[in-house]
Amino acid sequence: MHVKNLSIVNFRNFSSKLYTFEDRTMITGVNGSGKTSIIEAIYYLTNFKSFRTSNDKKLIKIGEDSFIINLEGERGGEDFVLGIMYKDTKKLLSINGNRVSKLINGFGFFVSVIFSTYDKLLSDRVALYRRKFVDRLISTIDNEYFENLIQYHSILKRRNFILKEEGDKRLLETYSVQLSERSLYLYERRLEFITYFEDVLNQLYEKVFERKGLVKVKYFSSKDGGDFKDIPLLEKFKTNFSFEKQKKRTMFGPHLDDILITVESIPVSDFGSEGEKTLLGITLKIAELNLIYENIGEYPVVLIDDAFSELDRIKTNKLLEIFESYPQVIITFPKKWENLENYKIIDLDREKR
């Protein structure tokens, strides 16, 4: 997977620009020069969403009514052009000049992974980001998981509605059955995943710290109050009917579970320093990179935006070494990073003036 050329029109602070990328490209420029915006435009063609806002309107240059991104790249040895136009809340996608009627058919065509300051959230005390990350990751490689997840959440919404409105008890029990059934596959895949994660995280930590077996990953199961047990969710619902009735929502299930990561027996989300949290976030994303590679047989484009700002020089260099083995890396730095000799430089300060 490669990005060759990117053209953007009325995107963020840019009116109309064309950028060319090499295997290694560094984007520099002062704060507000538009480094993140360029990375954002590239990533937009992976998910058709920004990684820093869920409001697409914010991406349109102020005073304009639409933006266009065109990306020329290479995938599996073949050149492609992927284009998207956003106007009037609609996203029009084209691949090699042909309109793609459903956005979903374009997912996974151009794959990139973004490393940013948001990765730190993956080591946050709040489980939500971790859960979403794991769900998204398994979903990209397993359609059955994705379908179960969507159905799980739609049934959950209804079950919560019945609990809130004190509706029909028979209907509540019906939703319990359906939810419990959908949870089976979610548990199965997530538990498999935990083992995979532990392996990958240990390999990466070994590379960065040169020490073995530092990382332990455990699944926190809300229905079992800790370690996962092979008891159907339905049983938990049955024995906790009055508790849930009082709370007026579903209190157990995959939607409330978490993964607990300890480094040298210390839970990172509770006790980790800022640097340690950043590092864990980055390692989780590297696990994502590798997983995508194993599944599509091609490395995604690596996008790095300010992700290392809280790391010391030694760790930054170690991570950059790890990224050396990926075919394409695009990285932003506010100033030129002297250790990156083999990088093409796009200097936004210079081109503006």
Add this chain to the structure above:
Amino acid sequence: MTSFERLKKILKELPGIGDKSSERLIFFLISKGKDFSKELSESILELSENMKVCSICGSIDETDPCSICSSGKRDESILMVLEKPRDLFIFERTKRFNGLYHILGGLISPLDGITPEKLSFEKLLQRVENGKIKEIIIALSPSTEGETTTIYLTKLLKDKVERITTIARGIPFGTDFEYIDDFTLQCSVEKRQNID
């Protein structure tokens, strides 16, 4: 409002008809002339005057009770539960099912205001309590709501009837019966499964 606009507005309430297709229909009607329009509007009116909802099964026919409920030739020990009258037409077309029907009038969907009381469960219970029914086949579309309604019904009918079955899966999740071919539909009835 001009008569053009008036017709366009009403046509757009039909399923699958938007701005463009309603205009296309109107121009077609104009080109066909007055007799055609007269025939069309009269037959629509006749249909709506003659069609009745069957007070037993909830389907639609020109008589009440409907021709199936009053036939006397159908197997009264077996009852198929369906979502809507349209599904009954589809199952009758396969000519393989000789029992009776019961139309629920929808699927449970509390977020859309369709709670169990809004559907004809009470009537179904009454029919079951009258005694003759030995088997109930629940044949609802394979969607989340269809599944909810199926499980709910099973809980409701438990111990009240000898055998409860559902049509065999194999129909992809989320498809409407309308888009399934007759053969698959037939098989799904023949290979129906007990629910536990």
